[in-house]
Amino acid sequence: MAQEIWWASPSFWRKTAIWVTGFSFVVLIFLTFDTVDQITAGSKSGRVKAYSVINNRIDYVFDAERNMQVPVIGPEEPLFGKVLTEDEAKALVSMGKLTTQSKNCMNCHTLLGNGSYYAPDLTKSWLDQSWGSKEAREQSMVEFLMDPTDKLHNVLGRKMPNLGITEEEARATVAFLKWMSAIDTNGFPANFKPIDQSDPVAALVPTTVELAPEAGAEPTQQ
Ligand code: HEC
16 A cells, blocks of 8 residues: 655644634734724824824825825814814714715715725825815815805815705714824825915915016116
8 A cells, every 4th residue: 555645644734724713713803903903083092093083184294214294183173163072072073974975976976985086085085185274174165065056166066965964963973084194194196285284374474485587677787
């Protein structure tokens, strides 16, 4: 009778299967805990900020090491001028999230990249330059959500239909959008240009401006 080769024996493959399954199981448990931490609001990974982040300015700066734009939480800048506790902020953001679900915004938009490509991604719409100024933004967003039909907000050339959103729902949706814009999404979506959020005081600091010489003006003798 021919000698059985060790790697061809059923017992070798049975043991291998048991070890591989066991090892994968342990890795999956580790990854599950790691992911839960990464996606929980206010967890220590810091990737998804606590709901009360809506009390602050949310800005983006370029991180040379990561080679991408990363969120920076700035000074206090409460939404609708009212500082909320963590619980109040959570209730408001949750209501906004429920509104986006019940009105099925994903039918046209993407949120964090999930959804449809008919309308712009909403992940950082809070920072979209199309809102004009940061002072007017909150009210513009509420008004836009309540009746977007007569507004052409950006260069898409498509209009958003009126979804019958109440003022309360619109305000909560704005809170949800502000909170979402603070999520560290590893640079997604790429190449977005945030709204100018510099303080008017900072803007008053004189800067050196290179003026083009007036057309036809004589060059000044030095
Ligand atoms: C039937 C398709 C459709 C649905 C559903 C829809 N939208 Fe829109 N939305 C659009 C289109 C199209 C635009 C671009 C409109 C424009 O440029 O004027 C838009 C623009 C926007 C903008 C401005 C985006 C930016 O930063 O430029 C926001 C914010 C927005 N939608 C939020 C929502 C929310 C929140 C919901 C769900 C409650 C929703 N939309 C549901 C089609 C839709």
